[in-house]
Amino acid sequence: MTEGFTVRHPTLDDVPAILAVVEASDIATVGEPDFTADEVREVLTAPGHDPSKDSWIAARPDGGVIAWGFIESTTGDHALIDVYAHPDGGRPAQAPLLRLALARMAERVRESGLAEITVRTGAIASEEHWIGLLKASGFAFVKRYARMSRPLSGLERFPDLPDGIALRPVRPGDESDLRTVHTVLRAAFADIPDAIRSGFEEFKATVEALPGVSWDEWFVAEADGRAVGALQSADQGAQDGEGWVKHLGVLREHRGKGIGRLMLLTAFATYAAKGRSRAGLGVDLTNPTSAYRLYESVGLYPVYEADVYERKLAAGFSPT
Template sequence: APLLARLLERVAERAAERGLPALTARAGVYAPEARWAGELAEAGFTRIKRYIRMSRSLADLPAEPAPPPGVTVRPLRADDENDLRLFHRIYDTAFRDTPDHDPLDFEQWRDLLPSYGKVWDEWLLAEVDGEPAGALQSSDQALDQDRGWVRTLSVLPAYRRRGVGAALLRRAFAVYAAKGRAGAGLGVDLANPTAPVTLYRSVGLVEEHWADMYERSVPASRV
């Protein structure tokens, strides 16, 4: 497509202006943009990942079942720095084996917290036999859709496949429902090796739509 070709030319020019050998160009494709996906492939782009958005209604939310033996879930104490440090440690450790994780130290992470909203009572911590095991971070990004939103779900490797993630999600849904929210949702990066889509389906979440990310390296050139 002429516009795509011109954009790639501009990326090549920008690489040269910056003294770089190349720049990486990225583009998104949303269902059902099959033609756009084809144009990107013809232009040398490669699909690198797929994101899906999942959601469920809270109108028919069943009673929250008891967590598995030894698993406990509680709200984060947002005014307790030790709790915040614990939450950060669980989150940072759990996501270290994901490709796009950008590690932040505690101070950097804490500085970002206001951007996620003030739904602190919707942030949760889980323990297994008294040991820290998982954490769930909510955000207020979907309040305009009357939804609770799970921003991150973190389970430490030693405690995966023990019902911790499901217990955190079910408690979050119960908290959202108690506030009168109509639904709950989250986004999933399928390139994440720990993305537990089966877990999400097991707690009633269903795929809503998807988006693919494409990229290609554009060598520098002067026009």
């Protein structure tokens, strides 16, 4: 036991307790919950994530969970980690959970044969304790993301398409269609610092591991019969009445023609037809494709901003 709590690896039975911690943390930092039970399960069951090695919870003597630390994903030489702490008594657990996550990442680096890996995590500016721990652990600020949202009135309509442009939903169970989405998104994000690095098989495995996929909310844009854009939605906010745009990409040579806007308006109309009350997405504020201006033009506005911190982690790293 450390400072009144014990640390153990979670199971799926812990999802409700973990969600309670994350929701309390979100409410304290951004004013509202921004995570769902399905997202907790998605982390714990994601390909390449072993909860018995890659996830930890801190619990009081009475069993109440007060913090959750985890390795969210690892793609090539980049990885994401996070530690959520309940604002009522969870902060003392953040430091030991961060050390466990970094030690496990170093172990993964050694297992993969890489010399080092870039580890990233996020923080809201008001999380001074967490940011202090990150800086003390060698992390430095990199950039800022915005979480954007807009209301849906139910009156949203599908846009008229110009000649030569077609939009269609992704066909369920069609691997060639899924491959098209991956190919377009990977190419569209190639000139962005946080490019989609995963290969198709990894992308496919991640999708197949999701609790659910609303294929009629995924879209492919075609120009004269060629796929030039893709929009991938996520079900993460469906239970709360939110449609979520996970990825939106248009090939470089077809940007500036309104294709991204058409896909967004199509997604919004689809969400609204299902009774969703709002739509949302996240955007990198350093994105060189003017994505933020596009999102503002379709009615999205920033709800909050989150900072990204990173550090290099070598195979020989040992937490102090």
